Amino acid sequence: MMHPQSARTGDNAIEAVGLVKRYGDKAALDGVSFEVRRGTVCGLLGPNGAGKTTAVRILTTLAKADAGTARVAGIDVADEPQSVRRRLGLAGQDATVDRLLTGRENLVMIGELHHLGRRVASARADELLEQFGLADAGARLAKTYSGGMRRRLDLAATLVGRPEVLFLDEPTTGLDPRARNELWAVLDTLVDEGATILLTTQYLDEADRLADDIVVIDHGRVIARGDARELKREVGGAQVFATAVDVARLGEVAEIVGRETGTTADVDTATRLVHAPTDGGPHVVSRVADALADAAIEVEDIGLRQPTLDDVFMTLTGAPIEETAQPEPAR
């Protein structure tokens, strides 16, 4: 008997159409649509409580949408959850490795629950431990692992069943910078091998570095999408910036930067930073520098920077990404 049509129309590994999920009277998702092409990495970017985790839970069959449809690997998640589960790997937000099992036992268990059979599951576990630099730690209980090792084990666990689509929910949250870099390197390898990944993150540099396409969501809605370059273009080019030494002269700096760029400069008193958009390139910087020197205003730093996704978020939501943060709805 054949499978009831796992229709793989098109090149999309994930298709979400109009997803709605309410918790009480709060809409965690309020009509979210996006798709992820096969073999690409999509970054679902947004602050805490934006609805990222809810979207992942629906796509991975853990929660049911109140409205809308979703297909993963061409299969409807609501109609055939078991078929979808055979094709996905999920790394949840808090590295759900079993702390009282060894690293190897964790992977073997997942393999057995994928019905690989004990022997194949064992071989697969060894292979993954090797690949993720955990071969030496395989016989140790996972509770003795560092945060970074736990994340790597968690990631390895999602790959046991050779999934077509990987879901990584905030894979580097809570890691120190070194562990974060290590994990990024591992993810780079997966990306190079052509994995299809949906990755949620509240770190803009993470989405910038790992994702081909970025979907920005806030308050349960998609507010922007595109690749990093397109999103940055929305903010409108580069910014000239200057950091004043003396906070008392910040107003004068702002005036000069504003005059030279022909705009009104943004001022951040706390960091003594003044910045304004410009399309004048390095010339503007030198004019600003000259004007500051003429006025005898000392600056710590001056220059031109390309917009970051932070700026994108600022432009789209009117608030920096950290400040819109709010608690994720209870599960």
Place this chain on the structure above:
Amino acid sequence: MSVTVPHIDERRGRALGDTWVVARRGLQHIRRQPEALADVTVQPIMFVLLFAYVFGGAIQVKGGSYREFLMGGIFAQTIVFGAFGVAIALAYDRTNGAIDRFRSLPMARGSVLAGHAVASLLRAMLPIILMSLCGLVVGWRIHSSLLDAVGGYALMIAFSFAIIWLGVLLGSLLPSPEAVQGVGFIIIFPVTFIASTFVPVDTLPGVLRTIAEWNPVTAMAEALRRLFGNPAADFGANAPWPIQHSILYSLLWIIGIIAVCAPLAVRAYHRTISN
């Protein structure tokens, strides 16, 4: 690519296999965290010693020694405490994301709960064996026929099975392992004490005495005393129905708990995890 739908026998095989994988994990947890067994090992041993040597001298039972009376009660109480273990394990799995991971796998439906239940039933054997040995040390003996003795142990296993579903229900309803501890202590602890667990109930005042007489823990304790040929609590000539038919009354409770708690537990579990 198309995937064939597994044959029905294969699916059943998978359900059993998945259940065993989850159960084996539960047993590994117990082995690697033996301190979590304290409520069904150290604590009952403490009660045996405390009541046998400290309070026992002051408590009179008719027709035999207090220590032989004590064991039926300790068995019943220890089995009831078994509800904590499964409830805590389940609440823990739910709060730390393990259940989510299981649910993202192509596992047979229901095998997570079933696996927890199997592990808990095996876990429940340990205190029964341990209490038997502990009883033998303080002077408890089985005076009945082999058949009755086997019946006593069978009744304990059946009661354990029922209690596990109570634990699954608690573990699905309560938000955290800490809440399980708290609620369990407030509800389960008194239930095992307002009973003939440690004392003959004829000294209890009116309402408490009635509660104790109809308490399933009393019935279990009395049933075990009867089946092991140990001295029973004296309820006088017109003992209430549950005491006169303690074995039947215990079995009714076992069936009742399973019939009520198992479906409620499965429903509560599915409701809590799908949000």
